[in-house]
Amino acid sequence: MRCRGVTKDFGTGGSLTRALRGVDLDVPSGELLMLVGPSGCGKTTLVSILAGTLEPTAGDVTVLGQDLVAMSNGRKVRFRRENVGFVFQAFNLLPALTAAENAAVPLLIAGWGRHAAIEAAGAVLDELGLGDRLASLPSELSGGQQQRVAIARALVHGPRLLVCDEPTSALDAENGRITMELIQRIAVQPGRAVIVVTHDARVYAFADRIASMEDGRIDSLTAGPHAAGSA
Amino acid sequence: MLWIAWKMLIGNRAKYLGIVFGVVFAALLIAQQASIFCGLMLLTISQIRDVQGPDIWVMDRNVQYVDDIKPLADTELFRVKGVPGVEWAVRFYKGIVRARLEEGSYEQMILLGIDDDTLVGAPEGVLLGSVADLRKPDAVIIDKVGYQKIWPGEPLRLGRVFEMNDRRAVIVGIATASKTFQSFPIVYTRYSQAVLFAPRERKVLSFVLAEAAPGETAAAVCRRIEEQTGLQALTQRQFVWKTLRHYLAKTGIPINFGITVLLGFLVGTAIAGQTFYLFTVENIRQFGALKAMGTGNWTILGMVLFQALQVGIVGYGVGVGFAALFGLATKSFGRLSFFMPWQVLAITGVAVLLIVLLASLLSIRKVLVVDPAIVFRG
Ligand SMILES: Nc1ncnc2c1ncn2[C@@H]1O[C@H](COP(=O)(O)OP(=O)(O)O)[C@@H](O)[C@H]1O
Ligand SMILES: [Mg+2]
Secondary structure (H helix, E strand, O other), X not given: OEEEEEEEEEOOHHHOEEEEEEEEEEOOOOOEEEEEOOOOOOHHHHHHHHOOOOOOOXXXXXXXXXXXXXXXXXXXXXXXXXXXXXXOOOOOOOOOOOHHHHHHHXXXXXXXXXXXXXXXXXXXXXXXXXXXXXXXXXXXOOHHHHHHHHHHHHHOOOOOEEEEEOOOOOOOHHHHHHHHHHHHHHHOOOOOEEEEEEOOHHHHHHOOEEEEEEOOEEEEEEEOHHHHHHO | OHHHHHHHHHHOHHHHXXXXXXXXXXXXXXXXXXXXXXXXXXXXXXXXXXXXXXOEEEXXXXXXXXXXXXXXXXXXXXXHHOOOOEEEEEXXXXXXXXXXXXXXXXXXXXEEEEOOOOOOOXXXXXXXXXXXXXXXXXXXXXXXXXXXHHOOOOOOOOOOEEEEOOEEEEEEEEEEOOOOOOOOOEEEEEHHHHHHHOOOOOXXXXXXXXXXXXXXXXXXXXXXXXXXXXXXXXXXXXHHHHXXXXXXXXXXXXXXXXXXXXXHHHXXXXXXXXXXXXXXXXXXXXXXXXXXXXXXXXXXXXXHHHHHHHHHHHHHHHHHHHHHXXXXXXXXXXXXXXXXXXXXXXHHHHHHHHHHHHHHHHHHHHHHHOOHHHHHOO
């Protein structure tokens, strides 16, 4: 995945905000890239563009060999359905669905039958240590458990790009650590790029590389502790 | 995905009931008012339908509906009888008389005079006494509801006497009759007797009832009667519709009911639309998340329409069910006329469909424009 000279403006005229000011970034598959920086520096905007949910104002974005800028809206929807997994800060689980049903949603969107989808989702939840909470509603789960359901949902359809926006900021330190460990251990695989947005210094240890953002630009790109440790 | 839509919808019971309530309200009001309207219309034609047997009604050219009596000369009976294709024809008197009860009070009644020889037009369901007793002097049969209206709380009893036009009338039978628009008691008697009970007039014959000969259609015979006599001849079905058309076109009844039905429609749309829109707004992040995860706009549209239809179906069922219960309840009181033909159900169904489609329009717009990127915002 690569982007070159990506800019993004919100609003027009006097109220124009330049959220991205020419971002160049390459993310190879098989590693966990952490995107860090102060609040409002453009992290969410950047990953939204990389995940195909937001149009850049200018620049080139190529993800998994496909040119996102040139892509039609319908093809982008399909691109997200097939290739992207999302973990949000606010979990965004459907409150009326059980853990297994929530985790099955991407498969249902892809057209799987309900029973097969829920069964497959159950297997992923099991791997994430929630095998005994399959039938629980989100409201019956702790924040950490809900985020694990969200991770299961992001991984259930085997996406080649996983985007996590502040996955630990709604969690306490212990749950944040568990969440990052799970992402690190289960999500990061050959053939899959993982981008984790965070401004939580406690979790930097899990990064293969750290891209540091400031005011709409990436101002440094360093090897993370995890890469250093395993090298 | 429709399954997810369904789960989203019923996930919050209170909200779901709120949305359904608007549709129930509209369906109930529309079905109930339309049924009362149909019941009223049925009342206007009950006296035509109560006459079993003859299929042809002959009357003055200018008669507009069944209660619009324009008397004919008695000799018209023979002219009708003389028309080829008429198997038989009899006289039928219908009028409103004032009866003086033994207690000294007065009561308006519908007087029906049926053919002396054949008793064509006699009531079908005689509860007490017999039709044959009508041949006795001064004999009348009264309808049960009318009897109970005149003598409330008293047991049904034959032999009671009252006066019409200063002439004695004796009750020899009590029968069931369909309710009428005027809701006066109905009194049956022989034609020769009826003209004595009625105020003296130059012409008294209200209708000639006739039957087409075998092998002839009633409509063809009607045409022939009209050509040869200059009178108006209608099949029972034609007379029913002529009467209905009169009440539909010349009275305020359809407008009154139409306004109520329209109000039900508008209020139902407003309630359902508002609650449904709120429901969509509250779930907008869920729709946004589904879109981010690759759900296309058509699927999202289908989900919202499916939710709207679910609400419509449940609301329709409950609303029409309540309307039917209301009908049953009023039936046992015997007061209101209530008639729910399949057309009422169909019209209510179409109205409900329109309501939920209108109600979902705003919601559809909302979910279609929602930017999937909102799910990244806290
Ligand atoms: N939808 C939007 N409309 C207008 N401005 C926006 C919108 N989204 C983000 N911004 C602005 O863009 C800048 C970067 O935002 P964001 O990418 O959310 O930062 P971060 O995720 O690093 O906190 C901020 O100044 C923010 O106010
Ligand atoms: Mg952010």
